[in-house]
Amino acid sequence: MARFAINRKESFGKPPGSVVFIGKKRVETVGIELITFDQGSYDEVAIPVTDHVTLPEPDGRLQWYNVIGLHDTDLVRELGDQFDLHDLLLEDVVNTELRPRMEEFDNCLFFSLKMLRFDEVKNLIYSEQVSIVLRENLVITFQEEPGDVFDLIRDRIRTKKGKVRQSGADYLTFALLDMIFDHYSSAVENFGDVIEDLETDLLDNPTSDMLNQINQFKREINFLRKHIRPARELAFQYSKTESPLIHKATRQYLKELAANAAHASEIIDSYANMLSDFLHVYHTSMSSKINDVMKILTIFSAIFIPLTFIAGIYGTNFDFLPELHWKYSYAVFWGVLILVGLIMLNYFRRKGWF
Amino acid sequence: MARFAINRKESFGKPPGSVVFIGKKRVETVGIELITFDQGSYDEVAIPVTDHVTLPEPDGRLQWYNVIGLHDTDLVRELGDQFDLHDLLLEDVVNTELRPRMEEFDNCLFFSLKMLRFDEVKNLIYSEQVSIVLRENLVITFQEEPGDVFDLIRDRIRTKKGKVRQSGADYLTFALLDMIFDHYSSAVENFGDVIEDLETDLLDNPTSDMLNQINQFKREINFLRKHIRPARELAFQYSKTESPLIHKATRQYLKELAANAAHASEIIDSYANMLSDFLHVYHTSMSSKINDVMKILTIFSAIFIPLTFIAGIYGTNFDFLPELHWKYSYAVFWGVLILVGLIMLNYFRRKGWF
Amino acid sequence: MARFAINRKESFGKPPGSVVFIGKKRVETVGIELITFDQGSYDEVAIPVTDHVTLPEPDGRLQWYNVIGLHDTDLVRELGDQFDLHDLLLEDVVNTELRPRMEEFDNCLFFSLKMLRFDEVKNLIYSEQVSIVLRENLVITFQEEPGDVFDLIRDRIRTKKGKVRQSGADYLTFALLDMIFDHYSSAVENFGDVIEDLETDLLDNPTSDMLNQINQFKREINFLRKHIRPARELAFQYSKTESPLIHKATRQYLKELAANAAHASEIIDSYANMLSDFLHVYHTSMSSKINDVMKILTIFSAIFIPLTFIAGIYGTNFDFLPELHWKYSYAVFWGVLILVGLIMLNYFRRKGWF
Amino acid sequence: MARFAINRKESFGKPPGSVVFIGKKRVETVGIELITFDQGSYDEVAIPVTDHVTLPEPDGRLQWYNVIGLHDTDLVRELGDQFDLHDLLLEDVVNTELRPRMEEFDNCLFFSLKMLRFDEVKNLIYSEQVSIVLRENLVITFQEEPGDVFDLIRDRIRTKKGKVRQSGADYLTFALLDMIFDHYSSAVENFGDVIEDLETDLLDNPTSDMLNQINQFKREINFLRKHIRPARELAFQYSKTESPLIHKATRQYLKELAANAAHASEIIDSYANMLSDFLHVYHTSMSSKINDVMKILTIFSAIFIPLTFIAGIYGTNFDFLPELHWKYSYAVFWGVLILVGLIMLNYFRRKGWF
């Protein structure tokens, strides 16, 4: 399948706003978690998912719904109806190939982006689609499978660490995005370490394996860039939105978020440029090597080919070849050979070839 | 003929607004289809095309005229008169080489773009000029030949699927553009699959066939890009226009349309960059191969040329050549040959050449 | 002379606004043609040019003066005085090396650009400086020599074809510019055909002639681009100007003009990029060829140099060289030669070299 | 560690606004210096740092606090509380990997950037994080270790040189930034000298050492660029801010600051481009050298290989080889050899090879 797939194949030709799941089904049953909290109290429940989902009434406290598993489009649609979400928003929620974006709807802000987790043991980056809906006193997150980068935020809610418990839905959304971006930065750094190791090797001894490696890194960095760059726009848009859902106190945090996203994106670009330079260096260093090989060949050829020719002359069988019969010919012959050899060697030495 | 042809040859020097057909005549007789519908009822008729065309009176329901075949400029002019369309608009309708664009006229919005259909059997992309005129309660589409990407929309109208039946002319126009863009995405994806296959081969074993292939792909991607990039601007312009023809409810869809067009356009650019990288990789990998070939040549030459020289010395016919007559000379000779050979081999092995 | 010459040498150090002719004198005597027309009537006269020029009184109809020949700066200055034109405008009129531009003066709009005519017989592009002054009910064009691209417009005026006769000075100016741009497009297309022919040849069999050709095309496309790009800005500026000289009805045409100029400019860029790619392809394909040549050399050398060495051994004249005297030596010798040759051939075949 | 590290590892997952020290601890104990001055009087004290820090009451004069050492986050937080600074500001103060930025808070302006000091003896650039907080009548600077670029400003305060004593906090902040930027310019210049030395060597005799050097310089210039470019934005932002903290008289200085920062940034870019050109020149010059080596090889081979062949013919032992027995054969043989050699030499000379 194409790497940069838009992958609307499944939704191809469907009316816009059709809730069609695009992606690989990663989990069997859909789960819904609800955390309700304000400064004073805190509740955590799992909503049972059957044919019909009954959601608890909002009680004035901030609600954070987390929906795990996106393939059950009927459920997503039902949730959408209960929360009065636009059908385009729902279409985007279940499309795991969507370009990261923020969209403003009448009653909510919608964020769609990739969540990256770096598995240090397997040296792999896991990527998962996550959507965030921000409404007054309500945050809904949609993710593809259990396990996410939000556990630290759940901890902060439980332990009242930081400002999450004192703040509103806009701050919680900021905190979720900030956590996702922290993981971007972390992935970028891990990647940077590997690239810089390669650089040292490249300058020492370029091999054709490295050419493959440079290429592979280029692909991976393009993958990262594809997700992080639009996320930067998203953060910038979020910090600039005039939606009444954002309180004044949160603005300063959003500016910080946008600045950090810009920083991560810049660093990615730095690494991408480094890789392009690597290719250039590899190529230049290869032509330098060709030059060296050529010199060796030329030195050997230019010395021994004339000598062989001289020897060839006295290997001829002419009847009248006076030098052959002179007593000191052989010694002179050797002298000439050595002389010619030395002249050639000197010639190349003066050219600075060795 | 030039690939990026502007091809105003036929209209060359004609007064602006002259309705001159530019392109290849693809159909014998022009056809006009009319679909009239509102939420409740639905009619589909073919308008007979004779010397004079009689159009049914609008009855308050939304009318969608589809004109097939653009070479009959008299007919187009007559339709233009009946619908009160600007002569510049008509000139653009029959110009199949036009750059995709949206233009605002006093009484209508005009869209001109390419419709791409990927034929999976023949592995070919068919391209056809399509123009859309959006007026109050009226949509007119012009296309070059029968067969288009709109059948799914006709189905939705017939079966009341989606929102087309409930919405106005602006939504229908959106739906038509969305369908065209869906086909762009699909073409891009199909193309991406082929490019990525090439990449694997390229790293494994670059051949000069691939150079040709990279070039051909570059041309094809330029073709796609030429059509999709301005279509992106078109979508953006449509989503931003302040024309009273657009209802508020449709705006959200137009934003989505613009975002999707932007996405498709970005992916095209990614593939174009990949192809440029391929050329670079091919080139670098070629110089790496030259280096390898040079090494083999140098190893053989540097070992055997000196040996041949030594043999040459003892092939000379000097009368006084003492070594020739010594009993163990031949054995020593072989010893020297082997020794020199081993020294050379060792020298290259230490250089890491094999 | 420098190709991209600014060429103010003649005006060097002159006070700004000095009317100094810059360019080559292309015509002996200056000619002035006047076409006066409105919807109803039409007159065409040649104004006699003597020491003093007497211009007919304006009679309420639209006047189009066409001045042929720019070297008679006294005449230009006199005309300027009679028409009350700014001295900077006059300086620009007689400078044939001016960058295409549009300028707004108090009482008029001024356009300066190149007129390109493609001579299909000689396969050459002729370029000529043309200036257009647009005032209320008055258009003045200045050109370097007789013969221009405006004959079709004169025909339209004479035959009342198109809208020129019904419209004002702003439409006439548009029509003149549109005609000039039509010729740009035509030049670009002709050029494109030649470039695309080259592409086919390049992929089949790159020769060093093509390198020269690519370079020459690059130069020519730069020439075209130098004139067409700023003309695009000019068209855009014209379509955006808020000058009261432009009537509302003409605006739509100006937008079209700007779009077409943008299109021509984009196509030029496409061809320029194609040429850059050609250079890259040429280079890559050259290194691929070097590789092929190297392989042939290496195969021959690596097979025959060892064989020659073996033959050389048995050409030595050692007294005690037992193999020489054995009856089957020669046959075995041949066997060894053939064996070694086959081993080498097999080695290169397995490497995929032939 | 990654070179372009974002390095939020220590703050990873911490709630935003957490004051977590990021960087290497460079100093044991934290020091706080306070300079209080107005036009008439001047005081300099070291604030004792114990568990609790007692700050002197402001007395209407301008206060400049300088905090040395950032690892004691408790102290930073306490200072933050006493000065009523936003927790995001404090988080940024102790993050030594922050991208240079200016941020506006409700009661202050915040600047974070790198201070570069060039050690001419060791030929090294020391870099240190510095944060500046500008409030009404108060400037706070935070730095990592003792020793900074501000001594000259302290001197000016002590000796009443320049305008620092007569001006407010905004001018002092300007003076601090100006000093930091002066050091940037100085670092760039020192670097430029080295690069230009390399250029001369490169054109004279490119060696593969230079390839390494070009690469190292590229890395270093990227390091400089990474710090100086965003500092340029910072200066621009500072000169444009509408904060009431900036007095009218200071604006002109801020414009100058921004212009100088822009200049330094441009010069960096010039050097970066020069380095890219160097790589290109190196590569091209290498292929030119390969060509030279090839020519030498070809001349020797093309002359002596045919000669050796001729000698080989007369080294054959055919019984019937008439030339061998003719008296003048040997002389003719030499004549032929010399003739063939001269023809070849002449051929290459006419090709302009030597």
Place this chain on the structure above:
Amino acid sequence: MARFAINRKESFGKPPGSVVFIGKKRVETVGIELITFDQGSYDEVAIPVTDHVTLPEPDGRLQWYNVIGLHDTDLVRELGDQFDLHDLLLEDVVNTELRPRMEEFDNCLFFSLKMLRFDEVKNLIYSEQVSIVLRENLVITFQEEPGDVFDLIRDRIRTKKGKVRQSGADYLTFALLDMIFDHYSSAVENFGDVIEDLETDLLDNPTSDMLNQINQFKREINFLRKHIRPARELAFQYSKTESPLIHKATRQYLKELAANAAHASEIIDSYANMLSDFLHVYHTSMSSKINDVMKILTIFSAIFIPLTFIAGIYGTNFDFLPELHWKYSYAVFWGVLILVGLIMLNYFRRKGWF
């Protein structure tokens, strides 16, 4: 010294606004010339420079002071005091390494740029720092040494040519800048001629000298670009400034000035691009040459190495080598040699190698 030097070394650490001379002292004593004029009268005096400078009272006519020599910073400061100039302005006046800029002060406009004079005899471009201060009824120019590009303007003042005598300080400033820009254009053109000569040579016969030359031209064009590009911004800024010092009548001239500066800047870029292309062409053409050399080597080797081998076989001394004793062996031997040679020649000819 670094080429792109900022060179604030002398002012390093000095308080901003310190008048510190930066550059080489080019003249012993400072001179001050004053031209006072209006439409009717005209005066030219040299102001004596002693410890104290006494300036004549303004008499309502336009005053143009020209200060020659910048190293006497005391004098510059004194003049600054008498004319009430900002100390930042004075700092910029004596800094000969300043980036071209225009700055608006409360009571004046300040221009700082390079004056280029092309010495056609020595083929060198002289560059000199010039600053212009524009105030109501007063223009002050500062230059480094006697001799400038303004003599033509002085002539125009003396002879009442052009509009200088009728116009104000703003027009005089325009005229000075226009003259400087005219010299830029002239320098660019002279440079262009040389570059285009190189192009012809490059395509005919690329030598490694040309590589050096291309590089040197690149450096020189960067030098020109460094000065002309910001001057273009300066001209644009001047044409846009809303300062009351500019009269309406002068605006049209300023627009012209900006357009000409833009043109010169574009032409510089064209030449810079041409040089980059040259490097590319040089490189490609070099690899084409390598290919040619390789072909010659391969042809000679591939023909004569096998032939030498065959000769080698019959040079062996095997006792039983039947071919040696057959009467027609030698003739057949020659036949075989010629046959093999012809086959090889034919092979290469069919490959299109010669």
